[in-house]
Amino acid sequence: MTDTTTRTSGKGREVVAFRVSGQDFCFDIMSVREIxxxxxxxxxxxxxxxxxxxxxxxxxxxxxVDLSERLGLGAIEPGPRHVIIITVIGSQTVGLLADVVSDILTVNEEDIQPVPEIAADEVKAYISGVVVVEGKMIRKMDLSRVLPTAIREVA
Amino acid sequence: MSSVSSDDFRDSFFQECEELLEAMQDGFALMVSGAHEAETVHAVFRAVHSIKGGAGAFGFDALVAFAHHFETALDKLRSGDLEAGEETLMLFQRCGDHLADLVSAARDEAGGPLPGGEELREELDSLIGEQPQEEEGLPAFEPVVLDLDAMGEAQEGPGSISILFEPEADLFRSNNEPALLFRSLERLGRLEARADLSRVPLLEDLDPEQCHIQWQLGLETEESEGEIRAVFEFVEDACRLEISSLGAAGLEDGDLPSLEDLISVSPEASLLAETAPPPPAQTAEKTESATEKTSGGPPRGAATATIRVDLDRVDKLINLVGELVIKEAMLSQSIAQLELPSENEVSGGLESLKQLAGEIQEGVMAIRAQPVKPMFQRMARIVREAATATGKRVRLVTQGEHTEVDKTVIERLIDPLTHMIRNAVDHGLESPEARREAGKPEEGTVILSAAHRSGRVMIDISDDGGGINREKVRKIAESKGLVSPEADLSAVEIDNLLFLPGFSSKEQVSELSGRGVGLDVARSEVQTLGGRVSIASTPGEGTTFSISLPLTLAVMEGMVIEVAGQTMVVPITAIQESLQTRTAEIHSIGATGRVVANRERLVPIVDLGETFGLRRTPQNLDGHVLLMVETDSTTHCALIVDAIQDQRQVVIKSLETNYGHVHGVAAATILGDGRIALIIDPDSIIRDTVGAAGADLQLQLAR
Incomplete structure (x- = not known):
């Protein structure tokens, strides 16, 4: 599995994988400005x-934004070991609070599978698909849904 | 890299139009004030002409057609066929407004004629049509040679004309011969020539290529000056030529002032300036140098070198400088923590760094600063339109139009200012009849002035109208339930009722300023800019609205405070004073309400911590500080803060860019420790807690 993903990197996209409350997520590396x-x-x-x-x-x-709380996984008490992933969503710059950044992977479009039906609605709203890497399931996050609309609502 | 597209040309055409329209407005303003010269008319003509030319290149037909008509009329004014009377100027100004409208229509690609253009065009036509016969009988001027401010008297003949002729070396190089010129002159009348040899140097100093002789010619002729100049037509560029008419009297030898007298004083000076001033009716002074003088005039608007810079670049620079200032503050904080001995090199270096950073910041801010003049010019138009709509005669006087204010401030000030100007014309000034009865001139005056005062910009709008009718204002406010009939209001408090939402004082809603948008909107717009509005009114003498604005939107003076463990900034302009809770007289109203007695009034107490959802209001206020804040002179409130840290200049950072507007928060800033602090917006906090009719509530408490 790993082999195929790396070998066909020409067609693949690089993603940043990170962990939030024990679950693995990822999104396009081009959206990340810094960690x-x-x-x-x-x-x-x-x-x-x-x-x-x-x-x-x-x-x-x-x-x-506390991703864990946003995804309905409970608020985290941030400490020095947590990271903030600075992302650019549209014209806005937003920091996403995560447990840890685990990897940078290359993922092919065809490897991305639809979100399983069993997933809780709250989570499903924010992920656009899943990809299995080395036996781990990584959820691909739909960044545009994570917050800007919500933040605008507050305003 | 084809960076210059036709869009760029288009943009630069419109930028140029803005400048040309400004020049045109300037010219009209000068003409109205009666201080214009021939050159003013020329400048206006040139501006309109250039707009026409550019518009033609871009195919803005409606614009070209109107500009052409306008130009034709202006040409008549330029040639003196048309008097610059009051009505003519009024028409021209309206045409100028229409031209500006056409330009913006062209920019918005909404080409085609605009309403009103046809009428103006007809008025222009009738204006031009009836003029020519008035000036009949005057011989046409030679346009190439004569200056257009020429007066008819020059043609009076027979007269004596004095000519000063000083050939330059080029005259001889081009095979011209003074003697031949003189002979041609002789054909026009009786000529007398005197050569002035006083400047011929000794042989050893003599430059053989130069002519050192000047001729003073006296000519008695019936010919016009144009004819005389025609003689010199081919040598004009290669000599100094001064022609002046000396009146009809016969020319005797002795009448000519001696050349030595003339020249010794100042060779450059106009000849006639030195001769005894002849009766003006007989003399039309038309020397070359004189023409130059009029066109040069006082060095008004001397061309300063400017560049056009993309605003984004400037803003980026301003941001970077803001960073620099913050970094500097952070650095000095860390150095302070090192507890270095005093008089060390680091602190000294830091001090000069601080100073440099401050100067750079000031310099960069100055780039964004723009004179208020274009805005004032727009207001001139608003006044004209408002005057027409209300049937009043209004004169707008502007002062301090070179005062510079941040560009954003200017842009966002246009709406509130427009409202206040309309208000001044519509509500402030009385009708011409009422003015006559009150013994005032029928023409009302609105003064719009701008000035820098103690680090802020003051913009005043004054009218010489009847002043605020306080009785009426109060009655209206009562009838609308904005104030209780028992309330004991001072004059200032009544005046401020005008700013309450839902207040409109004109019984009959006029089409002009009664558009449902009250002064309250104008005021809140000014407030979002960090400004404040106040009124001063004297019955029978007029009303003044004063807008006080920060110089820039990039930095402000703030009080750094602490509330519930959070650091915040309160704009210094809102703060009146701070009170110690221990000594303050605090009363409870109900379960949660609390007021503090201050300066003979009871002021509601607001806890910032609770307003922002950070904590519950502490029951015991010991150890806290009450910060008295006020909005425009009527509404006050006391904020509970835990501590006051510092008063300093803070760089204003937008919260909206990446987040959104937060209620009660104006913006954010970055403090010396690199953390973000919120700048609170006292106006919105007071509005929320004290309510819209807060002034009223407070006044009732005060009794």
């Missing part, structure tokens, strides 16, 4: 619970 350690955020009033606040990213005010 940084957890830093204390400034709380935002009237924000949704999964919005952890804002951080200073080289002069820009960037909101941080």
């Amino acid at each position: 940084r350690g957890w830093t204390e955020t400034t709380l935002l009033p009237h924000a949704q619970p999964y919005v952890k606040g804002v951080i200073n990213l080289r002069g820009s005010v960037v909101p941080v």
